Amino acid sequence: MNDSDVSRQIDQMVRFIRQEAEEKASEISVSAEEEFNIEKLQLVEAEKKKIRQEYERKEKQVEIRKKIEYSMQLNASRIKVLQAQDDVVNSMKEAASKELLSVSNHHHLSLTHHGHVYRNLLKDLIVQSLLRLKEPSVLLRCRENDLHLVEHVLASAAQEYADKENVHLPEIIVDNNVFLPPAPSHHNIHELHCSGGVVLASRDGKIVFENTLDARLDVLFRNKLPEIRKQLFGQVAA
Amino acid sequence: MDSFKGQEGIQMLLTAEQEAQHIVLSARNLRTQRLKQAKEEAEREASQYKSHMEDEYQKSLLESSGSSGSNVKRLDEETEDKINNLKQSASKVSNEVVDMLLKHVTNIKV
Numbered sequence: 351m352n353d354s355d356v357s358r359q360i361d362q363m364v365r366f367i368r369q370e371a372e373e374k375a376s377e378i379s380v381s382a383e384e385e386f387n388i389e390k391l392q393l394v395e396a397e398k399k400k401i402r403q404e405y406e407r408k409e410k411q412v413e414i415r416k417k418i419e420y421s422m423q424l425n426a427s428r429i430k431v432l433q434a435q436d437d438v439v440n441s442m443k444e445a446a447s448k449e450l451l452s453v454s455n456h457h458h459l460s461l462t463h464h465g466h467v468y469r470n471l472l473k474d475l476i477v478q479s480l481l482r483l484k485e486p487s488v489l490l491r492c493r494e495n496d497l498h499l500v501e502h503v504l505a506s507a508a509q510e511y512a513d514k515e516n517v518h519l520p521e522i523i524v525d526n527n528v529f530l531p532p533a534p535s536h537h538n539i540h541e542l543h544c545s546g547g548v549v550l551a552s553r554d555g556k557i558v559f560e561n562t563l564d565a566r567l568d569v570l571f572r573n574k575l576p577e578i579r580k581q582l583f584g585q586v587a588a
Numbered sequence: 589m590d591s592f593k594g595q596e597g598i599q600m601l602l603t604a605e606q607e608a609q610h611i612v613l614s615a616r617n618l619r620t621q622r623l624k625q626a627k628e629e630a631e632r633e634a635s636q637y638k639s640h641m642e643d644e645y646q647k648s649l650l651e652s653s654g655s656s657g658s659n660v661k662r663l664d665e666e667t668e669d670k671i672n673n674l675k676q677s678a679s680k681v682s683n684e685v686v687d688m689l690l691k692h693v694t695n696i697k698v
Binding site: 356360374375378379383386389390416419431439443446450453474475477563566570582 | 594597600601604605607608609611612614615616618619622623625626627629630631633634637638641642644645648649652656659660663664666667670671674675677678681682685686688689690692693694696697
């Protein structure tokens with residue numbers, strides 16, 4: 351081979367080497383682009399999915415919180431209404447309680463008319479108590495102010511009981527030392543008071559029958575409560 | 589003369605080989621860089637998406653708090669109405685009820 355042949359061969363080889371390198375570089379470049387796209391897409395989609403899930407969860411929590419808040423509000427409202435119902439009914443009892451006074455207040459009105467009504471009431475209360483206790487000997491307690499009225503009707507009450515039950519006259523011992531508390535007034539609003547009536551007990555004090563106007567109102571009120579509520583609130587769920 | 593020419597030739601080949609390696613290496617480096625770019629761009633797109641979702645979320649929060657506020661108000665008004673009706677119908681029958689109670693208290697069935 352002469353010089354120019356060698357030279358040409360070398361040139362060819364150089365060109366070949368360069369060509370190969372550039373082809374390889376180009377392959378690498380193309381596959382790099384593909385990989386870039388795939389990698390980027392995968393990463394983005396994965397992240398987006400995570401983010402979407404996170405926000406779905408957040409929204410759900412908000413929903414739940416709203417629901418809880420609303421049902422709490424609803425409950426609070428219901429309780430308010432129930433409380434108002436209660437208040438209304440109780441204020442009626444209060445009003446009735448105040449009216450009791452006019453029943454037993456025999457000092458300020460005409461003594462003859464009003465006094466007799468209350469006096470007769472006391473008699474009936476005593477008879478009823480005797481009938482409930484069915485004891486031959488009883489203790490009786492009344493308000494200090496009512497003492498004279500009680501003493502007035504005691505005998506006829508005892509007789510009425512004895513006749514009804516066909517027994518001997520009962521022994522009724524009136525307590526002259528301890529009395530029922532006095533009528534309610536501005537002074538004793540928060541202390542014990544009694545609007546009238548009597549309390550009877552068996553001799554040994556073990557069986558007690560409270561027949562005061564206040565006790566009667568309490569029992570009556572409790573018994574009539576369903577009826578009163580129905581009348582007031584109709585079909586409203588209680 | 590011959591050996592010199594030979595040297596030159598070999599030198600050229602070696603140089604060409606070096607350059608070739610250089611070319612391929614560059615391409616490989618570019619590819620590595622490209623992959624890094626993929627991560628960076630993906631992160632950027634993802635955080636854009638996230639801030640978009642966050643905006644939507646905040647908007648929906650505002651809407652819902654507005655509507656729940658008005659719900660509460662409506663509920664309160666309804667309750668007030670109920671209670672007022674209650675009080676009205678109670679005051680209508682109050683006297684009747686009190687009279688009834690008194691009658692029973694003072695009416696003793698022996």
